[in-house]
Amino acid sequence: MLRGLYTAASGMLAQQRWHDAITNNVSNMLTPGYKQDTSALRSFPEMLIHQMGKNDVIGGTASKAIGTINTGVFVEENIPMFTQGDLTDTKQPGDLALLSNIQLPGIVFDQSGKAVVDGEVIYQPQAFFTVLGADGIPRYTRNGSFHQNEAGQLLSANGEPVLGRDGQPLVIAGSLDQVYISENGTLIDRNDGRILGQLLISRIDNPYQLIREGNGNYRLPEGAEPAVPVADDDQVAVRQGYLERSNVDAAQAMVDMMTALRLYEANQKVIQAYDQSLDKAVNEIGRVV
């Protein structure tokens, strides 16, 4: 069978998946705290091709290897990009934005948050707000749009309780506009200066191991190292009255969408060409006229 037919089909499927990921980015251009997905495409494991009908060694069995070929391409993973989003001023006391720029001593990270030291890849740790999922497992989010329920418990935009430094949901008796939230997440009463609690800002050392759940939440896989609270000297700041905008680059997304569409079309043409070749093979070879 013509091998390239399936290669082109896998190309079409890969471009479609890539287009889906870009569309999701574009849809979430206005979602606070959203981190855009980048698709990683990868060639299928390679096959070693041998030349048929020719032996190098007289009487032997080895045939000559020509080289390797890939039988297709697939979207391996959708990687979230944890670059910092811009801050937008909302003036709401319950809106919080996280500025996260955690540095490791002696290591300079590139723009995508990766550094290669002695052949080992190190990723930049990221800071997140911690909320309690319905199953009791903490979730991590950058969407700091918080509000209070009737009892004064601080809830995320999805209604999950926001955890404090002691691992318990934060409860504020008064109204949020009487609370000042400092840069390290400490809640201070505006009237008398009392400390009401502290937000749990979690630090995830390898943010790429996080599983994206949607609804703005990430969770750690089972068996992963638990997240630690952010240290005082980490460059992490909480800003009250601001929201972190999504980090989707609209222009890049538009260009990528066009690229994916045209590559899809190109693969379609390849399949049509194979179709014509097979048409000849089936209908014209050996025709007796």
Added chain:
Amino acid sequence: MNHTIISSAVSLAALQQKLDLIANNVANMNTVGYKKQQASFQDVLTITMNQHPDMQLAGRMTQLGLSVGGGAMLTGLRTDLSQGTLQKTDNKYDLAIEGQAMFEIEVPTVGADGTAGVQTLWTRSGQFQLSSIAGLPGYQVLTTAEGYPLRTVDNGYVAIPDYADFRIDERGYVTYTNVDGSTGSAGQIKLMRVMRPDLIMSVSDNLFNVASTIQDPNNVLQQVNFAEEASSDGIAVRQYYAEQSNVDLLSEMTELITVQRAYQMNARALSAGDTMMNLANQLRR
């Protein structure tokens, strides 16, 4: 392609709702006591497609499984109770509130079985008038423009004798002066401090109510007791002032432009998905 089309459609619906919200805010820009409504977006639950364990290849950064998003939805609809500008009028019936508090209003309702009853609602719109009500001859009662009476701290009405002039001080105490010069007190206007602004919803005619899921309205609104607290969190009533809406036209317009452009891009993604489906259909004529 189908996934693209579905997720674009979901996001377009969310953007349309946001546009409706912005339009409502802009339409009410000049309404006295109007509080703007805000909402934000959230991304929809992600589907994780299973991947065969053989796909765990060297150099892979994330966990096994391909996560595909579903678009965005509108969430967190809330009323922004920030203070509007106070505009001085020459109208003694205009009252404006400073601080995060509301007037309490009594609204007549009809129960499910047809009996008449009253419902308590709250408002910031301090444009009142004097109306006569049944059962109080010789007095007129302070009501809203629709005729709903204002409540005092004793849960009664603010009754002013006919032809009397009245003054309302910053704590809501109403004093009136009759034609013959005698004075009297008509009580103190009830002010409710909003403890949970996220749980206040607006109903018609610039009136607010607590969300229906609330167990105890006292958790959401608490009566302001001027005698007890020294500072009262800066809450005061100002006569001869009208509170303008807190809609900032500049930020609404900016958000309108942003939403329109996002709508445009999502529509573009939708039509690209459609083109791809067309290409797949044309593979074999």
